[in-house]
Amino acid sequence: MTIEQFSVRGRLADTGEGITGDELQLAARNHGMPLEGLRYDVTPPGLHYVLVHYDIPATNAADWLLEVGGCVEQPLSFGLTELRAMARRTVRVTLECAGNGRATLQPRPISQPWLSEAVGTAEWTGVLLADLLRLAGVSEDAVDVVFTGADHGVERGVEQDYQRGLSVPEAIESGAIVAWEMNGEPLPPQHGYPLRLVLPGWYGMASVKWLRSISVIDHEFEGFQNAVAYRFRTSADEPGVAVTRIEPRALLVPPGFPDFMSRHRFVAAGTVPLFGRAWSGWAPIERVEVSTDAGVNWHEATLDAAVGAGSGAGLGAEGNDDFAWRAFAYDWEATPGEHVLTVRAYDTSGREQPIEAEWNRGGFANNTAQRITVLVT
């Protein structure tokens, strides 16, 4: 027997095929943010979505070393103590898994079966990646920067440490930080303790956790996670297009109260304050529209609405929140009967959420407008 026998290519679910045991194993480990978590400006620990490709590694801040090397003038290594002595910044960032929405696609790509809740917003504290690269001195022949984490596994037959590459301009101009704090506390193990990359505006796969090495290379990075895994493809054999920034999305806190098993919602008739969050990794959110009749009529929501009870404490630290979600609200006059709520975000780059899903084989970036069926009593 070989590793390859147990680590095969992805496949699509058959028509009507239920969620598989493999998918369930992933869903039981990883988790989304229950959508009532949208009420918090900053997602409390444990509610922020988590996706771990392999295992959460056993790590220790005291002896952690981050190596910065490759095509640089001066290879460097940093312990946590040295990083903490540098100029720090805190940024509020909305991170979303590239596979969010995957399990609602037809046919369903078999992988982590997200519905719509693979998102969260945190305040990350660390040093600018650009500062580290400047200290090391990027060579003129540099092309890509490769980030390596400590999590080790195998994927479609390829044994690997989790690695992602980024072009040198992206690495320097993206505002990426190498972070050791989440919401003012050391990173939780599942979020990359003791050190991780945070790349604002990009899907989460780019924000390498348990970061132990930054290596500048003189060619395009062809590692598995860039060249094989995170690609938009419609057939298995095409090279595909890289998954990069987060497409716009708006999500409502589902109103009323739920049935335990079906999660169907029930609301009392009258004025129902709808509240949610919208974000895009491409450009600022410009407009959010709400429909309470399954998309027949649309109403513009109020942006930057006041947040409900239990919220965080206002604006992002130092105003570094260009890639954090924005609140929106809309008062719905709910009348008895069944209603379908739906919501869509537009950003200033001209991107908007589709009403019908655009399918791709990896199930990436499915930002189809949310639909919530509500029974008003």
Add this chain to the structure above:
Amino acid sequence: MTIEQFSVRGRLADTGEGITGDELQLAARNHGMPLEGLRYDVTPPGLHYVLVHYDIPATNAADWLLEVGGCVEQPLSFGLTELRAMARRTVRVTLECAGNGRATLQPRPISQPWLSEAVGTAEWTGVLLADLLRLAGVSEDAVDVVFTGADHGVERGVEQDYQRGLSVPEAIESGAIVAWEMNGEPLPPQHGYPLRLVLPGWYGMASVKWLRSISVIDHEFEGFQNAVAYRFRTSADEPGVAVTRIEPRALLVPPGFPDFMSRHRFVAAGTVPLFGRAWSGWAPIERVEVSTDAGVNWHEATLDAAVGAGSGAGLGAEGNDDFAWRAFAYDWEATPGEHVLTVRAYDTSGREQPIEAEWNRGGFANNTAQRITVLVT
């Protein structure tokens, strides 16, 4: 349309029926502890299992009031400030969901589809429930104590706040605490902020979160969660037997590294230190046995073994850890080929883990011995 149409009785999966959309919605919200989390004495925030029946309510510590009333000499109410001024204690407790293991049963009861990871250990700080009851003065005709949380929903057609009852002797003698801290911090929202019950040794459904009322009654509590939901039954119509304390279970940290999709494990040949945790809500763990040949031969593990890297800081606060898990270890001489690891715990009450699952209709307390298939290379 009525609430009842959308909130129906539980059912069993058909033969070969995959995980349903309803189950997936629950699995995407709630989450288990990735089993590498067994390495920590105390489970870090966000790794501890979470099950929320309805929505996480919006709550606020500043104006929270806990009412203690019913069959008492003096009805009382407590804000957080008053509770914090009382004699506090910290207990280390392993909590497990009563439905842990449900999704591996045949036929599968359709509900939250846990595999084996719905567990976690935390240090809870609060006041003894017995102290609160003593202050209020329990009447002589008291029979049960009813705990009401702030989470509201509907389940099998019954609209309800989440409520559980406990007999007066159980309430007073169980060592239950009314807690406002988890691991030295305010409770996270999903774990009951600002106040919850923690009932050591019992499955998690008894530890009511977002606790707002404790009411002493002069008859047996017949609420939904006690009389309908958490019962051992083999057919739908029998009254069944109450689910109470946690059955013994041992779980290994899966060794080696995983395949992303199948979670199949790969290990290098040689001495492999196996490590895990075992617990029981009935009595102390007496023995843990490990088999590396699918249960043909069994070997006694070393109890209270030293923990691996990244662990917590030793014994439970004040030694209050009678219901916390115990570490175990066993060195496996791994030879190339496929091996099935399995492990079982015994407690001093004579309870032991079964090798074959004992089925019940709700899928409760399935503590069948863990099995991990490993390819040694």
